[in-house]
Amino acid sequence: MRALRPCSSPPYLAPVPQSSTSTLVAFPRQTRPRRRLQPFVLASAPAGQRGRRRSDDDYHATVRSLNSRGRHKPRKSLGQHYMLNSSVNEELVNVAGVGEGDVVLEIGPGTGSLTNVLINAGATVVAVEKDPQMAMLVQERFGSTDRLMVLQEDFTKCHIHLHLSSFLEKNHMERTPFAKVVSNLPFNISTEVIKQLLPMGDIFSDVVLLLQDETASRLADCSLRTSEYRPINIFVNFYSADPEYKFKVERTNFFPQPNVDAAVIRFKLKPTTEYPKVSSRRSFFSMVSSAFNGKRKMLRKSLQHICPSGEIEAALSSIGQPVTARPEELTLDDFVSLHNLIVKV
Structure with a gap:
């Protein structure tokens, strides 16, 4: 990488860590x-x-x-x-x-x-x-x-x-x-x-x-x-x-x-x-990604690797969604509530 011309007096930005290549x-x-x-x-x-x-x-x-x-x-x-x-x-x-x-x-x-x-x-x-x-x-x-x-x-x-x-x-x-x-x-x-x-x-x-x-x-x-x-x-x-x-x-x-x-x-x-209250942001976005991987699938099918379909249906009912809900029907708040009900971190 071609280095840029340094300034003649000390910079006022924190130095780049030794591990950085920038x-x-x-x-x-x-x-x-x-x-x-x-x-x-x-x-x-x-x-x-x-x-x-x-x-x-x-x-x-x-x-x-x-x-x-x-x-x-x-x-x-x-x-x-x-x-x-x-x-x-x-x-x-x-x-x-x-x-x-x-x-x-x-x-x-x-x-x-x-x-x-x-x-x-x-x-x-x-x-x-x-x-x-x-x-x-x-x-x-x-x-x-x-x-x-x-x-x-x-x-x-x-x-x-x-x-x-x-x-x-x-x-x-x-x-x-x-x-x-x-x-x-x-x-x-x-x-x-x-x-x-x-x-x-x-x-x-x-x-x-x-x-x-x-x-x-x-x-x-x-x-x-x-x-x-x-x-x-x-x-x-x-x-x-x-x-x-x-x-x-x-x-x-x-x-x-x-x-x-x-x-x-x-x-x-x-x-x-x-930020919405989730137990783990990483597991939350992983769940959302899994939900949309099978976009035309019902959530009780696309998320059954997380927990049994019956638990997903119960969670959907408790947040006011039908048990046949698909990912494009859920808002951010719905996904947050669903995550907190079915994902154990």
């Missing part, structure tokens, strides 16, 4: 007044534009930033689609209510267009970037600020809870005990990232993501007794309160243009004290 770049705490950042223009800009700053990140700025790293297009293997419309980034930040002093996690900053808006809103950004070239590009673009830290690693494998909880405790607990997540996610890892983020209600208050439109719609509004009602909906409702589909983003706003539209969704995470 490379952390943190800019030192500084006391000088914060400068408002503007999108950058590379030296390769046309003669008439040299010395001028762009007001937005657009197609041409994105292509030039990639070319500066010896790249001619985003990497398809990483699901990279860069945002070309700065107004979409501004709306993402507005939805999350990002303001002065907030700590924000950004996953996959790419060329830094959303990072720029977050920093201008007054946030300190922890950016996790798997692509070493993009990590270096973002570091160089914002090298003059003390409000950015770059963690070069695959987010799905990094110790983000450790990094953020340590940082909040040491540096920002007086202002806010929670961080926020604002990200334009690669579509191919969105579900995996959601599963990793939502159980972190002890360090995150809000998670605002730009996802594939179909995924955002399904997560925000999925009714009972439909084919779209799945275990992920139970998971989302367990850890967040009323996920909101905010607005659609046309595919033409991205480079390269994906085959589908996107949308912004907001998850307001529950504090850990408000």
Whole structure:
């Protein structure tokens, strides 16, 4: 893995554990007044534009930033689609209510267009970037600020809870005990990232993501007794309160243009004290997964590896469900009650 250039003075983020393979770049705490950042223009800009700053990140700025790293297009293997419309980034930040002093996690900053808006809103950004070239590009673009830290690693494998909880405790607990997540996610890892983020209600208050439109719609509004009602909906409702589909983003706003539209969704995470009361979260989600593995089967059949069918029928009756109930007929509260009746931990 290509290491990023370290800063010259001690970073104020907790060091990465010796067992971690990630490379952390943190800019030192500084006391000088914060400068408002503007999108950058590379030296390769046309003669008439040299010395001028762009007001937005657009197609041409994105292509030039990639070319500066010896790249001619985003990497398809990483699901990279860069945002070309700065107004979409501004709306993402507005939805999350990002303001002065907030700590924000950004996953996959790419060329830094959303990072720029977050920093201008007054946030300190922890950016996790798997692509070493993009990590270096973002570091160089914002090298003059003390409000950015770059963690070069695959987010799905990094110790983000450790990094953020340590940082909040040491540096920002007086202002806010929670961080926020604002990200334009690669579509191919969105579900995996959601599963990793939502159980972190002890360090995150809000998670605002730009996802594939179909995924955002399904997560925000999925009714009972439909084919779209799945275990992920139970998971989302367990850890967040009323996920909101905010607005659609046309595919033409991205480079390269994906085959589908996107949308912004907001998850307001529950504090850990408000999680449904189950004896074991692991056994609860295992039961839910088993229930949906045989979606058209009655629960008394799909869950009989947990306990006899007769006990399942009795439990269903006690929570007001018919003995012939199927998984798509049960709410989160129903599954919680059923688990606590039939699963012995």
